[in-house]
Amino acid sequence: MDSLRQDFRYALRTLRHTPGFTLAAVVTLALAIGANTVLFSAIHAMLLKPLPFREPETLVRLWCEQQDFLHASVSPPELLGWREHGRSFEQLAGFTRRDLSRTGADAAERVRAARVTTNFFQTLGVTPAHGRDFQQEDAQPDNPPSSVVVSHAFWKKALGGASDAVGGTVQLDGRTYTVVGVLPEGFSFPDFGEDVDVWQPHWLNPEAHGNHYMGIVGRMAPGVTLEAATADLERVAQLIARPGAPGDKHHGVTTDLWQRHLTSSSRPVLWALWAAVGFVLLIACANVANLLLVRALARQRDSAIRAALGASRGRRIQQALAESVLLGLVGGLVGLLLVMWGMELVRALLPPSMLRMTPVELSVPALLFSVALSLGAGLLFGLAPALHTSGADVLPLLKQSGSAVGARANHPLRNALVAVQLALALVLLVGTVLMVQTLRNMQAVDPGFDAEGVLHVRLALPDLKYGSLDKQRGFFADYLERLRALPNVEAVGMVNDAPLGGSNTNGDFVLEGAPQDPGRRYVTEFRVASPGYFQALRAALREGRDFDGRDSQKGAPSVIVNEAFVRKFLGGGEALGRRIRVDWSDSQPFRDIVGVVADVRHNRLTEPAQPEVYLPYEQYPVPTMSLLLRTSREPSTLVAAVRQELKAVDAEQPAYDVAPFVDRMDRQVSRPLATARLLAAFAALAVVLAGVGVYGVMAYAVGQRTRELGIRLALGAHPRQVLGLVMRQGLMLTLLGVGVGLLAAFGCMRLLATLLYGVKANEPVVFLGVAAALGLVSLLATWIPALRASRVSPSVSLRAE
Incomplete structure (x- = not known):
């Protein structure tokens, strides 16, 4: 223990005397260890920590399995x-x-x-x-x-x-x-x-x-x-x-362990991001290991003197590891300061319902993980340099002058560490580009409606006061009339399940004239809508007419269907005049299809539109409806007026979920946006570290070869030849790192497959583009020291040791 304390005191003095090196290493490790701690906290809360119920491992979610719906x-x-x-x-x-x-x-x-x-x-x-x-x-x-x-x-x-x-x-x-x-x-x-x-x-x-x-x-x-x-x-x-x-x-039965079901949407995101920050940590360790290797090579003669005085190899390795472990612990401590900021970023990726029950926070397991990761990282990036330098022959080192020690320019261990950094950075860059492309594809999706300029209002009428259908009709008719009279309101309509709201209704129907196969079921999604609903959302009417006064309580039973319904059930043929019956009971009448509306993406932007049937509200009233108001002004400016008109109709009726409809669109892209941002931050850090690593290796190689390059210049070599000599070394290093990275990326991108939309996980254009971009960064990092080497005066080079 005494020797260990001495080694840590010596390491502390050494780090204090090299503030530039210490700051670079600590900041690098703090970012990587802090990011890993944040992701572990989220994974522990969502995936590893049991649900706060008795024997949660025995709790199961169950659904009815229908013909077209696995989770009904x-x-x-x-x-x-x-x-x-x-x-x-x-x-x-x-x-x-x-x-x-x-x-x-x-x-x-x-x-x-x-x-x-x-x-x-x-x-x-x-x-x-x-x-x-x-x-x-x-x-x-x-x-x-x-x-x-x-x-x-x-x-x-x-x-x-x-x-x-x-x-x-x-x-x-x-x-x-x-x-x-x-x-x-x-x-x-x-x-x-x-x-x-x-x-x-x-x-x-x-x-x-x-x-x-x-x-x-x-x-x-x-x-x-x-x-x-x-x-x-x-x-x-x-x-x-x-x-x-x-x-x-x-109907069949579908089951799943409850916790696994609750975390199913977050699990791929968390594992993918943790893999990303794991790569960042490996890159950081390789970068710090390179810095330590340079210091160790420069101090080989000191190590040889200690060995000559009787210090064992294990004792010298312990001294070297004390410095690296101290760096890891300080980096982990600084990284904890970044954790609270990182928690807010990660919470945007997780379901609010789970966060209410198992909040993501800096818990005791997360703190223990951070300490273990700091110690492990310190041992990881310190072990290779310690083993390499402690195993060198003592006598040749003692015979050399201090400045000549470690003069080998093209050190294989340093080159390997830089190649690893380039490979890992390429994997992160590919993942980032794929997620950014996914985000762009989602934002470019045509949902079938225009959410801009629309205000959403949700109402649920109480059974006791509005138990009769006539009372429900009367309430909504009065309220809709008042809303249409508001200034700057262009259209008002309502529907029982508004798009992108998380609610849905489906059921069976009978298509008149179709063969009645007992083994075959016709299943579609049902909506109850009022006149003005399609205008409020600007959903295009393809054929026929919208709901109007003809679809009153005493009018002929009618429905409007969407294009997906026509394609699936009518073979893309004529829809107007065909009749369907909602198959909830034999008492339902057949209804005429009076219109065909454009497809609307109801559940998610990334899911294609499903067949839909719209029933007119007057003929099929329900007590809970979403009202949509299209306005020429900012939708939020209507909130006070909407509440005031509701109070005039029924002061005891509350409105909820009153918000601009575009908020629903934003929620659809919030998780891919947060994922892309985090991956972009990790990838940017990885590219910077990899670029610094390449620059450090090449600058060190040029410095060690100053005398050799000076001799070449003195013997008549053109500066372009010296530039090309150094660039070739950097090119070989780049090709090695990029080649390994491409192979790793093809395997790792499967983690992101479930998160992508509109782009393949093995998209060749993305892989080649990222490889070319990273190769340019690496060659630029090589070109700077190469250019400096080609411009050194031969006389100065010849005097250098």
């Missing part, structure tokens, strides 16, 4: 059948989101609510902090629920955190509910995009066949594997199937 919602009869006949799950719970309005306060406000089966919290292993959980009698078939469990945040904000809140009441959608429990602080359900304020018990209607609206989470029985549980439910699905029943078809 589940109907109540299916859930009841899975519970009754399944043997692989201890609990199966259902959930669905809704929005309520809270009355009785100064102004109506939106309340985020969820309806769940009474065993929901028991399935998750969550016990209310105050009061009780739901009981079976809280959900009765004949009466609407009268009890609720509230979140800790809602208890604090809306109920004042009162100790007697349990047993008290709250007004929601005009009904009075009794608060029976308060959930623990920090509880969050990650399948919902927002934290829920109020939880309601939900009764499962055994006759609601074909009504798919629930999400399902289950807890597997002890010792049961996911594969066995899936097979068991597939057996049950066959058992409870009702072939030929109206509105109901046989």
